[in-house]
Each structure stands twice: as C-alpha cells, then as structure tokens.
Amino acid sequence: MAPSPTGPLHIGTARTSLYNALFARHVGGTYVLRIEDTDLARSTADFERDILDNLHWLGITWDEGPQHAGGDAGGEDIGPYAPYRQSLRMDRYAREADRLLASGAAYHCWCTTDELDAVRREQEARKQAPRYNGRCLTLTDADRAQFEAEGRRPAVRFRVPAERIRFDDLIRGEVEFDNGLLGDFVIVRADGVPLYHFVVVIDDEQMEISHVIRGEDHLSNTPKHIALIRALGYREPVFGHIPLILNPDRSKMSKRKSQTAISDYREQGYLPEAMVNFLAFLGWSPGTKEEIFSLDELAARFEIGEVHKAGAVFDRDRLDYLNGVYIRGLTDDELTARLRPLLPAALADHVLAGLVPLVKERMVRLTDAVELSDFLSEPDEVVASWWSVDDLLPKGRDATEVAAALGAARAALAADDGWAAERLETVGREAAEAHGWKAGDFFKPIRVAVTGKAISPPLFGSMVLLGRERSLARMDGALERLRTGAAA
RNA sequence: GCCGCAUUCGUCUAGAGGCCUAGGACACCGCCCUCUCAAGGCGGAGAUCACCGGUUCGAAUCCGGUAUGCGGUACCA
Numbered sequence: 001m002a003p004s005p006t007g008p009l010h011i012g013t014a015r016t017s018l019y020n021a022l023f024a025r026h027v028g029g030t031y032v033l034r035i036e037d038t039d040l041a042r043s044t045a046d047f048e049r050d051i052l053d054n055l056h057w058l059g060i061t062w063d064e065g066p067q068h069a070g071g072d073a074g075g076e077d078i079g080p081y082a083p084y085r086q087s088l089r090m091d092r093y094a095r096e097a098d099r100l101l102a103s104g105a106a107y108h109c110w111c112t113t114d115e116l117d118a119v120r121r122e123q124e125a126r127k128q129a130p131r132y133n134g135r136c137l138t139l140t141d142a143d144r145a146q147f148e149a150e151g152r153r154p155a156v157r158f159r160v161p162a163e164r165i166r167f168d169d170l171i172r173g174e175v176e177f178d179n180g181l182l183g184d185f186v187i188v189r190a191d192g193v194p195l196y197h198f199v200v201v202i203d204d205e206q207m208e209i210s211h212v213i214r215g216e217d218h219l220s221n222t223p224k225h226i227a228l229i230r231a232l233g234y235r236e237p238v239f240g241h242i243p244l245i246l247n248p249d250r251s252k253m254s255k256r257k258s259q260t261a262i263s264d265y266r267e268q269g270y271l272p273e274a275m276v277n278f279l280a281f282l283g284w285s286p287g288t289k290e291e292i293f294s295l296d297e298l299a300a301r302f303e304i305g306e307v308h309k310a311g312a313v314f315d316r317d318r319l320d321y322l323n324g325v326y327i328r329g330l331t332d333d334e335l336t337a338r339l340r341p342l343l344p345a346a347l348a349d350h351v352l353a354g355l356v357p358l359v360k361e362r363m364v365r366l367t368d369a370v371e372l373s374d375f376l377s378e379p380d381e382v383v384a385s386w387w388s389v390d391d392l393l394p395k396g397r398d399a400t401e402v403a404a405a406l407g408a409a410r411a412a413l414a415a416d417d418g419w420a421a422e423r424l425e426t427v428g429r430e431a432a433e434a435h436g437w438k439a440g441d442f443f444k445p446i447r448v449a450v451t452g453k454a455i456s457p458p459l460f461g462s463m464v465l466l467g468r469e470r471s472l473a474r475m476d477g478a479l480e481r482l483r484t485g486a487a488a
Numbered sequence: 489g490c491c492g493c494a495u496u497c498g499u500c501u502a503g504a505g506g507c508c509u510a511g512g513a514c515a516c517c518g519c520c521c522u523c524u525c526a527a528g529g530c531g532g533a534g535a536u537c538a539c540c541g542g543u544u545c546g547a548a549u550c551c552g553g554u555a556u557g558c559g560g561u562a563c564c565a
C-alpha cells in the first residue's frame with residue numbers, strides 16, 4: 001500500500017489499504033506500507049500523520065513500513081528495506097536513472113513546459129493524440145551544449161518501446177494495451193526529482209513486492225510500469241486493480257462532491273469497526289446473507305478474485321445503519337468509555353453510565369449522545385429557553401388544561417420519595433389515569449419541562465439522572481409559564 | 489480525440505445455462521409494539537438482469553456488436 005501524503009486519509013485510500021490488509025492476512029503474506037512523498041511541494045508531515053493515525057484507528061496494521069509519523073525527523077521504520085519513505089530513497093532512484101540513461105533506454109529532454117504545451121495544443125487542434133514528439137531524441141551534441149549554455153536543466157525521459165503489453169489482473173483477468181500509443185514520459189524532473197511511475201517500480205523491486213493491489217485509476221498506468229520493469233530487468237509483480245468508490249453521480253469519489261476524509265467520519269462519531277465493515281462490502285461480498293463482519297472475520301473470508309469490477313457508490317444511509325448496529329452491539333461499559341471524551345466533563349461518570357442504556361438504541365453516531373444528554377449538563381434556565389408554552393401542549397389541549405395536568409403530575413411525583421424510574425412511571429401512569437388523560441398526552445409537558453425537548457430519552461430514566469430536585473424545579477418553572485401564559 | 493475498464497431494484501449486492509414468475513440488505517411506504525424518538529416484529533412497493541443480435545431444447549449467466557458511464561491520456565500520485 002502506497003499512500004501519498006498530499007491530503008488526509010481518503011475513503012478510497014482507506015478501502016484500498018483494507019483490501020491489501022485483508023489479502024495479505026488471508027494468504028499469510030507480508031503487508032508493506034510505503035509513503036509516496038516524491039511530490040515535495042504537496043506532501044506534508046501533517047498529512048502523513050493523518051494517514052498513519054487513521055489507518056491505525058481503523059485497525060489496519062502493516063508488517064513493514066513507518067509505524068509512526070515523523071517524516072525524516074525519525075519515525076522509525078520497521079522492516080528490512082527501510083526507509084519506507086520515498087523522500088529518503090532518492091539516491092536509489094538516481095542510480096537507476098543513470099543505468100537507464102547509460103543503456104539508452106532513457107534520454108535527456110531539454111524541452112520547457114511552454115514548448116511542451118505548445119506542441120500539445122497543436123496536436124489537439126489537429127485532433128491527434130497529445131504525446132511527446134520525441135524532439136530531444138535527435139539532438140546533436142552542439143544542441144545540448146547550447147541548452148546547457150542557456151542554463152537549461154534536462155529532465156529524463158523514458159524511451160517507451162512500441163510493443164503490446166499484456167498482463168493478468170487479479171480482478172479483471174487479461175488486459176492488453178498498446179504502448180506504441182504512448183509518448184516517451186518523464187521519469188526524472190529537470191530539478192532532479194524522480195516521478196511516480198519510475199520510483200514505484202524501483203521500490204516495488206527493491207522491497208520485493210509480489211502483489212500490487214491498487215485503485216482502478218492505475219489500470220492504464222500499469223503498461224508504463226511494466227515497460228519500465230522490463231527495461232530495468234526487474235521481476236514483474238502481480239497486479240490487481242480494485243474498483244473505484246463513487247460519488248452519487250457515479251464519478252470518482254471526490255472532496256468536492258462527498259466527504260472523503262476518514263478523520264471527518266471519525267470526528268462525527270462513526271466507529272472504526274463499522275467503517276471497516278462498510279468499506280469491505282463496497283466492492284466485495286462473501287456471498288452469504290450475513291453482513292456483519294469483524295476485521296478478523298473479513299480477513300478469514302476475503303478472496304481478492306471475488307472483488308467486483310464495477311465501481312460502487314458510497315451510500316451514507318447504509319453506513320449510518322451499520323454504525324447503529326455496531327453501537328448497539330457495544331456493551332454498556334464500552335459505549336460509556338467511547339462517549340466519555342465527547343461529553344462535557346461536568347457530566348458525572350455515574351450519570352453517563354446511567355445514560356448509556358437509555359440512549360444506546362437511539363444513536364446513529366457517537367456524537368448523537370451530545371444532543372441526547374445536554375439537558376443533564378445545561379443549567380435550568382438554558383433548558384427552559386429551548387421551549388415555548390406551545391411546545392408543552394398535547395394536541396387539542398390548551399394551557400389551562402395542561403397546567404392542571406402538569407400540576408397533578410408534579411404533585412404525584414413529588415409525593416414519591418424513592419425517585420426510581422420504575423416507581424416514577426407507575427406513579428405517573430396512575431396520575432394520568434386519575435386525571436383521565438392518555439399517558440402519552442399526560443407525559444408530554446413533563447418531558448418538555450424536564451428535558452427541554454419534545455423528543456428525549458425515556459422520560460422517567462431521564463428524570464432519575466437529572467435528580468429529584470432539578471426535575472421538580474423544571475416542572476415548577478413550566479407551571480409558572482403555563483399559568484402566566486394562560487392568564488395572558 | 490485516443491486507449492482502457494465497466495453495466496442485476498434509487499443504493500450496496502446474491503447470482504458462475506434450467507433451483508430466477510431474479511434472493512438479501514439499506515433507503516422508502518404501511519401495520520404492530522410504544523411515554524416522545526428510536527430500536528424491534530410483520531408486510532408492501534421497487535429490476536422488461538443497458539440495448540440489439542447470435543449460440544442453445546433452455547441465457548441475468550456463453551459469444552458478437554451498439555449505447556451509456558467511468559478512468560487514464562502531466563516535469564501529480
């Protein structure tokens with residue numbers, strides 16, 4: 001797996017990482033992670049940290065590669081072929097470029113960006129394939145001396161042999177390209193920085209990569225890599241190109257149209273287990289009716305050859321559903337621990353522990369607990385500001401009637417000295433019956449007064465967590481507003 | 489433009505010649521349960537298997553073509 005730290009860990013990169021991990025674990029292989037940071041201008045240490053951190057968060061582990069972010073400052077890489085960051089392997093690439101130059105498989109190109117653009121525009125205007133015209137292939141020594149004298153620095157171009165390239169893709173089967181259609185592409189920039197197609201091939205050889213599993217967007221790059229592999233005398237790895245994850249409009253999933261950073265999902269309260277389960281099924285299925293699988297179970301069943309060929313739309317609804325399933329599958333203690341950092345410190349641990357069973361099956365994301373529990377940590381005045389008198393009224397009842405009902409409820413509940421949920425509910429129901437109201441209607445003003453909202457966790461459990469005094473005080477506050485409102 | 493890849497309910501998918509009048513899940517709708525909301529249970533609607541032609545007694549499944557979509561076509565990865 002070879003992510004490029006030019007952005008935060010992307011959903012697609014995470015899924016590719018997952019498939020690599022599942023494949024490696026399933027066949028008992030060695031999973032290698034390499035940081036592709038040759039694009040110095042766009043790569044940052046922060047992005048690298050984000051990628052490694054979030055991969056760890058998902059539970060994806062690798063056998064070789066940087067275990068911690070740190071750039072060249074010293075995240076110690078693990079594995080026999082360290083370093084696993086391309087920015088630290090430049091001497092190796094320079095040596096291989098020299099080999100290619102010496103053998104004539106590559107040549108210097110002095111063309112400037114402007115010159116190349118001009119040629120390309122001309123080709124496009126003539127409806128020709130835009131590719132390098134080979135100008136620097138026929139330069140004389142005098143030409144070269146002239147460019148040198150002008151201060152121009154040459155890039156290195158690979159001389160692409162015009163041949164048909166065929167390979168057996170793990171997922172797509174036999175694929176064939178005609179490299180005669182390709183122009184000679186640059187492998188080392190004029191500033192000496194080697195480019196992706198070149199370094200990936202060198203590293204794969206030196207790190208003894210046997211299987212390259214990557215996104216389908218690399219399928220048409222593969223013939224370039226194979227040509228380079230042959231020119232360098234390397235062993236050809238097995239390739240597998242997995243389908244793309246798509247925006248709802250079926251284009252390649254992008255930041256513009258979808259949320260793509262794993263860290264965003266993490267912040268929004270998605271569980272890593274749910275993300276992994278969801279991502280695994282975006283492009284693969286075990287063929288069973290069962291669809292809840294842990295990482296270990298996935299690794300046990302995963303077959304790379306069963307991966308689909310067509311892209312899959314990222315379906316947020318399905319992720320939400322799965323996340324809810326996983327939240328409900330957590331023990332109360334586990335959920336309490338995961339919720340703790342998201343909720344105000346003022347919310348006491350024992351209150352949180354009591355809250356969890358009340359909200360567990362009402363959550364889609366961990367962050368939902370914030371709104372479900374804020375009535376416990378906000379002061380009475382704030383909670384009172386969330387509602388208006390109208391919010392207290394069940395359908396068809398006016399303020400005077402509701403004041404009477406709430407007054408009766410308050411009196412009955414206050415008369416109970418235990419303040420336990422089950423007992424309170426019994427008292428509440430008896431009071432409702434005595435008052436001649438349906439329980440639902442009778443409880444509505446209590447709910448709004450106590451929790452500030454028409455939708456809340458179970459009422460009596462909520463009242464227990466809030467405490468007798470504050471619950472009664474909030475009901476008193478509501479009664480007051482009902483009476484003044486009714487009077488007005 | 490050129491090259492490549494793909495195409496089963498809105499979405500994720502099952503399906504590898506007869507078990508398919510195409511199964512499941514999410515989303516949607518209805519009912520039940522119910523102190524609100526969820527969760528849960530039950531049921532419903534939803535796919536002429538992109539299209540056309542062929543092979544075959546028989547095709548979603550095999551072959552050919554067409555269309556559409558997507559990806560690539562950088563001194564980005």
